[in-house]
Amino acid sequence: MRFTLQLKVLSLFILLITKFTLKAQDKRVLDSLTNIIEHTSDNDLKIETLLKRSDVYPLALSERAEQDILQAEKIALADSNYKRLAEVYNFYGYLLRALGNNQKAITVFGKSRAAAISGDRVTLKGHAEQNMGTTYASLAQNDSALYWLDEAYRTYSSVENTKTQFFLNVVASKGLLYNNVGKYDLAIIEFDKAIALYGSDTENRILSGIYGNKGNALNLMHKHEDAIDNYIKALKINEKYKDSARIMYNLNNIGLLFSNLNDYQTAKKYHLRALTIAKRLGYDERNPYYNMNLAQDYKGLQRIDSAYINFKKALEIAASIDNDSWRAVTYRNYGNFLLTQKDYKAAEEYLTKALKIFEVIQNITEIASVKSSLASIKIENNKLGEAQTFLNSVDSLKGVGYLRPMTTAIANQVAIEYDSIIGNKDSLLVNYKRQLTLLDSLYNQNEKMAVLKAEANYQIERQELLHQIEVQKSKQKRITTLIFAIILAGIAIIILIVMVLKRRQAKLLHTAQLEQLEQEHLLNLANTLSQAEQDERKNIAHKLHDEVGNLLSIAQLNVSQLATSGGIQETGQQAKLQATSRVLGEITESIRTISHSLMPIALEKFGLKPALQDLVSLLNTSDDIHVEVIIDGIDDTTLWPAQLPLTIYRMVNEVLNNILKHAKAGNILLQIIELENAVTVYIEDDGIGYSDTANTKNGRGLVMLKNSIEYCKGMIEISKAPNGGTFVFAEIPTHID
Template sequence: MVLTKNNSAFLDLAPFANLLKSLLFPTALFLFATSIAQSEIDSLSKLINDEANPSRKAELLLKRGVLFSKNERQKGFDDLEQALNFFSKNGDGQGETDSYIAFGNLHFIYGEPQEAARYDSLAMQLAKNIQYKKGRAVAIGNLGREFINLGHLNEAETLIKEAIAIEETFKPLNKDRLAELYNRYNIIVSAKGNYLEGLLLIEKAIALSKGSKNDKQVSLIYSNYANTLSRLSKFDEAVEMHFKVIRLCEKMKDTTGLLRVYNNLGIAFRNGGEFDKAITYYKKSIALAKDAANYKSLGLNYVNLATVYSEKGQLEAMDTLYRQGIEYFEKASDIGGIAFANHNYGNFLVISKNYTEADKRLEEAYRLRKQIGAELAAASSLSVLGKSAMEQKNWKKAEEYLLAAEPFYKGKVRENRNLKELYGYLKTLYTEKENFERALYYQTQELELEKSIFTENEKINALKTETAYEMEKRDMEMSLQKQKQELERQRLLLIGGSVMLILFLISLSLWLRRKQLKERHQAQLINIEQEHRLNLAKSLKNTEQQERKKIAHKLHDEAGSILSIAILNLKQIQADVFKTESKAQEKLETTQKLLGDISESVRNISHTLMPVALEKYGLKAAIHDIVNAVNTSQKLTVEEIIEGLDETSSWSEEYCLTVYRIVQEAMNNIIKHAQATHVLLQLVELEDSVTVYIEDNGKGIDNNLRKDGLGLKMLKSNVAYLNGTIEINGNANNGTFILAELPIEITKKTTLVSKS
């Protein structure tokens, strides 16, 4: 029995209200799992679009079709229909069979077991006609799956046995498919109450799934193993196994697996008497089942939740929960579920003394369970009917129910708890009827079963140990055989590998030698070319500086002197010859002004070509000259910081001139383009280099529109000539900074001006 406590206490509706509040808890997990499936769909879509082979494309369509969620079911069916049409048109019987199987899988995933059974029946018949053994085995196994879901356990058992027999003829075995079939077989025999046989079957499934990469199937097998342990009162082991399944489901983002394991954990905690934990996990399962529209799981969870509240004595809202459970099972067309919900509801109604409705529910449960071959479950319904009749003092009806239940337990030793309860009812019945001989008989039977309960767990442990020993022995034999094969394989690989390694090393050595020679030759060519370019650049630069200096001196010494003499002569003529009234006086003054301007222009050109301050007083003084000239203009203010540069006599003239040109060009660019009002100029002499930092507060540089002009190009060219580095950066309306580092070039100073 599921309900045994006769407690009519009435509490508040808080548990039911808490249940309703928790229904939205795991929605986020469901949505995330959906996104994982979408990623796989997208990957297959790309393969389908790129595939040129029509047959391979149809196979990919079958794979993608079964991945679509229920909200996109038409897309899934369109894929399968397209594949089926291709295989049918080309007379590919195996492809057609696989298409029917895919249709069955999709309908089953969408909670439509009857339609799934129709397609699997078509696949099974077609596979038989074309002698496609693999397709037949899969179709038969899937049809058994649908019959389990519909509650037709006898037919399901026949089909699963047949599928296993076919699968075990294949060489090599497909362990994943066999493990799945043994897992389904465990569900059938456990539903019929044969828990010991179920334990053997599920352990065989676990052994076959060892090393499997199909995490989803492994989680299903572990989940059923935990349920079997729970039925055998191994609560701690069952809970541990359930949490192992949770970790697997979370790894796979498997929402359906999580809602199932939450429900199973609720059952395990309920069986262990931890009702509050059971309620927590039932609520989690309900929330996920609602998001996934899984009606069977919803029905199961509502009935289980009602059962726990009933066992806690919290009887409010029980009718609502049970009726919701029945309604969801009816939506799922699950006969076994409808029977289960009616049985538990009837048991609750017996406790509540509502015998008329209780008997109606229990008789419906018995009828449905008898219909699907769940004999022990049917016997359980008869026992509760007998209990109800006894409480109504209908002794004759109670005796009919209880005696009808007794034969179902024959040969089902593991159901001694329910049988013990049945014997207790019969003892009470015959005591009330004053048939003490029969009452004593059933009391004796009850006591015998009580003894067997204490030794049963020991039998289970012995059976598990024996099974584990046989599996370990078989694994060791297989391991030894594999080791021998591996050693032989390794020996051959070692010989072949050694030969290949020697040949490889010889080839590698020759290749490296050739590569080194080639690289060395290339490096020499590059060095020669670089040295040639550097020498050429220096020669050109030296020639340029010499010519600049020669022109500067000639302009200053020759043209400047001549212009000065001409101006002086004109002044003398003005004083001695011309009269005051003559207009020649005005013309002479104009001529003097023009000659003065020409003289100043020649002087400026001379200083630009070769700064006098640099030549006479050194680099530091020449930099001061530039700063003073800019500050005198009063257009902007230059803040000057110079550290070092006091002793530059050992530096080459071309180095000093290039540093000067860099500062000069930077200042010219700021004056022409920056629209700045303040400039910071900092020169720092380091141990073997000079750092030049120039920053202004001008309009900056728009990096998106930046394009180096002639000035910036000349600046970078001068820095590159000294093998230096330069960074120019700035943002619009935030000014610009220039940072250059110039390695000091020390050479014997030579005069670049040749005597004219």
């Protein structure tokens, strides 16, 4: 009693909270609709507005929504307005279904159908029939669901120019229903009907769900190539519309396909991507499939601890949601996992829970699968009578509904184990022939990889037992079949490898193209900046050499003339004029040196070869060092990259300066040779040799030099020469594609 009172108080509190937390936008809509209801005298408009207002209320205010619907019903009945009455009952059925009262919802949808018939409203009659079908499906009353969905399709077909969407809803609902009960061949027929309804509109957003569900059916029938084709179609549509939720479902389904092929590593990759999106969207706590699928992958990878963790998480989610089908699948998978770990007691507990739910929702293929697993447990526990009961039940189910090929194969294998234990050779032979027939039917282009992998665990045992049963002719046939299967498997593996390699190659090509575009962009940008820098250097060098240098030369000449003219007699003044002349000369020389370093005048006016010869001639005027120069080619550099001559000149200048400053050398060899598509520079001295310490301390110019050469796609090597000095070798391409 006290608990009931507390529950009522809590419900009232939630209702008050909901009332005061209505979105501002919804409140404005409610106020507008209320204003129409209170002031209109048009009953048809009042009914329409009452239904709209009932649809705006949140589920927590369902009592108000129900009041609006019942008021609309009263007006429609008084006016004998059957069109509106049919709409009223449809709205009422939706509300009841949302509240979980499916049985009452069916009754109300039935009233909607009767009103539509009375008012000769055929389309509304189809809506009511479709709603009855989908509601029966949620109650697992599959025969009634199929009956009313078929009625809805016939009703829509009787109306000219019926919207495609109406047919699509019915067909898609039938396909999902067949999927849920394991009749995958019939589900595919319905999904194909839905796809055909869209004709050439192959990228319609709604089609992504149809392709995904069709892929699920094909996957469960082990038609993997067709399944992946439908998954990819769905994925492309969802990526086009950036539909994260549906992309998540597609990735999860692709992972299941690879799991069925025993490629658990690839399956895990797709399932992790799906789980990442699910967490971002908040779906991971509302659906156990993501963790359950990961658990299956970890089991296949023999990472048992990780499998346990993900199964436990899936079980927690399954227990917290109101979805019997998901809960049953979670129990079944966890039970089968425990069976592989030989925890027979816990496995039987969870499989029994799953069986009870599957029997309620009448999923024949799942019932057979679970009973096969339970029979296997009974055999392990030496309860052969109970095992026989389960096996007989599975055998009887084969004629009732569609069973997945692998479900049948597993059931046959359990029966073979049972017959082997009890020594029933006749039954053993029958079951082996069944198994062989089933396996032979599975060896086709779409299924060979999955079947070969799934059956590998007992292939040897099967051959040994068949040898004891079959005659020599049968043995030869078996060997031929095995060879054929191996050939098919080899072809399949080759095709799979080629597909993977092509896919990887396409991805690498795409990445390389992107990197090339980025490099070209950076190169163009660097070229532009480099050219701008060279132009600015050239401009400054010309101004220093031609303008500032000339002005300083004139000033020096004037001072010299003044000093020698005799106009100034004082000795002190004469000394100052001579000192000023010397300073002006030094400034002029410094200006020329700076101008030359910014842009060598000889390089610009006469070219690379004369500029280098001029540089060497200048060094050879010194008595302390001798430079021997060998230059082959480089007479015409007009076809080279614009910055290359200056780079080579600066490299030679920088190395020679370093030798003069640090090497204590007496002789230098400079050798420059132009090849077909490159130019090589070799410089060697007989000094004290290359030092890492000196290079670190004074080699800032060398670092910049290396960067410049690498920018030109060249290479440079600096090391100790055999004679104890230092040699520098560089090779730079003269033509860059």
